[in-house]
Amino acid sequence: LFLGEIAGAYRLEIRTTSPTAPVGQYEIKIKELRSATQKDKQSYAGAKLVSAALTLEKQNAADSYRKAIAKYNEALPIFKSAGLRVWEANVLYLMANDYVFLSEKQKALDFGNQAVQAGELAVQQADKAEREIAIKVHANALDILGRVHNELGNKKTALETFNQALSLHQSIGNRVGELTSLISISMSYQYMGDFKKSLAVAEQAAALAS
Numbered sequence: 001l002f003l004g005e006i007a008g009a010y011r012l013e014i015r016t017t018s019p020t021a022p023v024g025q026y027e028i029k030i031k032e033l034r035s036a037t038q039k040d041k042q043s044y045a046g047a048k049l050v051s052a053a054l055t056l057e058k059q060n061a062a063d064s065y066r067k068a069i070a071k072y073n074e075a076l077p078i079f080k081s082a083g084l085r086v087w088e089a090n091v092l093y094l095m096a097n098d099y100v101f102l103s104e105k106q107k108a109l110d111f112g113n114q115a116v117q118a119g120e121l122a123v124q125q126a127d128k129a130e131r132e133i134a135i136k137v138h139a140n141a142l143d144i145l146g147r148v149h150n151e152l153g154n155k156k157t158a159l160e161t162f163n164q165a166l167s168l169h170q171s172i173g174n175r176v177g178e179l180t181s182l183i184s185i186s187m188s189y190q191y192m193g194d195f196k197k198s199l200a201v202a203e204q205a206a207a208l209a210s
Helices: 038-057 062-082 085-101 105-125 131-152 155-171 175-191 195-209
Strands: none
Touching: 038 062, 038 085, 062 085, 085 105, 085 131, 105 131, 131 155, 131 175, 155 175, 175 195
């Protein structure tokens, strides 16, 4: 969504934030050109807050994570009131992830569970165009929740959660997400002392990455 605050001509420039991003050609299409609705404006306002939070997280410091969480807390009611379930789930799992970095495990668990519930609801309510991204967000939420359970010592629950995430990633052909889940599953088996299964899954992940 691109929302112009005033009428006029705009130039769109695209840059990658990753130095390892693949070189290639990209095509941009205008799906719909129209006046912004109230829901569009809410989505835009929330997205700006999320962008600011993600920028803060790059500082990789406790204070910056707390400031990022504050931004997410501002964005969350905006997405909820607009009925933007995918964004709501996205913000919740990002907050859970920040609480993991802050070692606030109970808060991480609370927000991780909320993220998974919101992700499930997002998938149920998504139309055909949004369904794939809703599934991806739901899977990401499960990956974060699995990580929280590992931090809490709930190794079996973590493994089950990672396997749920893996299934969802595979269902939409999300290879990056699939790789993330496989690595987490391998580590879970290692934590549980099952080094044979850990190695087998690690080899599966290596094959996928190659």
